[in-house]
Amino acid sequence: MKETTKLLPIKVSHRVQKALVEGTAVLAMESTVLTHGLPYPRNFEVLSELEQLCKDCGAEPATIIILDGVAHIGMEDADISNLKEKMHNHAELHKFGRRELPTAMVKGLSGGTTVSATMLLAYHAGIKVFATGGIGGVHRGWENTLDISSDLKALSQIPVIVVSAGCKAILDIPATMEYMESLGVSILGWQTSDFPAFYSRSSGISIDRVDNATELADIYRSMIALDPQPSGILLANPVPREDEIPCTVIAAHIDNAIASAKQKGIHGKELTPYLLAYLSESTKGVSVTTNLSLLMNNVKVGAIVAKELA
Ligand code: PSU
Ligand code: MN
Numbered sequence: 001m002k003e004t005t006k007l008l009p010i011k012v013s014h015r016v017q018k019a020l021v022e023g024t025a026v027l028a029m030e031s032t033v034l035t036h037g038l039p040y041p042r043n044f045e046v047l048s049e050l051e052q053l054c055k056d057c058g059a060e061p062a063t064i065i066i067l068d069g070v071a072h073i074g075m076e077d078a079d080i081s082n083l084k085e086k087m088h089n090h091a092e093l094h095k096f097g098r099r100e101l102p103t104a105m106v107k108g109l110s111g112g113t114t115v116s117a118t119m120l121l122a123y124h125a126g127i128k129v130f131a132t133g134g135i136g137g138v139h140r141g142w143e144n145t146l147d148i149s150s151d152l153k154a155l156s157q158i159p160v161i162v163v164s165a166g167c168k169a170i171l172d173i174p175a176t177m178e179y180m181e182s183l184g185v186s187i188l189g190w191q192t193s194d195f196p197a198f199y200s201r202s203s204g205i206s207i208d209r210v211d212n213a214t215e216l217a218d219i220y221r222s223m224i225a226l227d228p229q230p231s232g233i234l235l236a237n238p239v240p241r242e243d244e245i246p247c248t249v250i251a252a253h254i255d256n257a258i259a260s261a262k263q264k265g266i267h268g269k270e271l272t273p274y275l276l277a278y279l280s281e282s283t284k285g286v287s288v289t290t291n292l293s294l295l296m297n298n299v300k301v302g303a304i305v306a307k308e309l310a
Pocket of ligand 2: 147148149150268269
């Protein structure tokens, strides 16, 4: 376990520390799905299923979360109990983006980390691969709101491979792709050249594809060697076919979700969790099943990539 200074309180779990020292595979995992994505206590079942799957695939899971101001890289049993108690007592759990980490640390707050914050903490711990569900991006209506997730800037600045099922159609997907091009984010399809749209396997937007982890690892190492300011790599992994929700079916739900958010004046960091919760209700849980399936699938691919880079 590593405890750093008071100003940079990062605690790496024993298991993750051991894997990092021995140079074996470690896969970072996110925690917003625990704190904001799923109801208690289902979220803890999902946590242990994801961590077990990661171990079965030969990588050490490092779930990243902020508890009482300390960034945890991998949770010990005591940390999980601490989080359970907080949820049981309805303690306030925040959603931390990258810019909020120092405030959370100094004020001793607790909460889940978004993709931008998880990338930064994974990088600090020396972890190169991170599996999530979907990244944030350019929201529809950005022309008026300028709502663009800080995930995109983080992807352009932090050299971590992020395995994601693309991004949701709650966003403006073409604008998200254009913005990532401007920022210089590398995007690669895992055994596909069609950027996936989270619930659906296809967005119709073409991307470069990689077919195996060796090729991906070589591209990552080439980028680090070549570029004085290497970006992250967004590895886009489509949802398994059997759990896909067709574009035409999810589109109407998304339109309703966005209209509802607009009517209620929901914006800023509340918007994404609101839309996800709306979809879960309006699809009667089907969107959650799809979400869990693609998360599992991203952990499997993330573990393969982490082993290649170990
Ligand atoms: N998109 C999803 N599922 C998610 C998120 C986004 O399909 O869970 C979460 C992730 O943690 C992501 C964050 O980093 O929302 C982006 O939020 P914002 O749009 O406020 O930056
Ligand atoms: Mn936003």
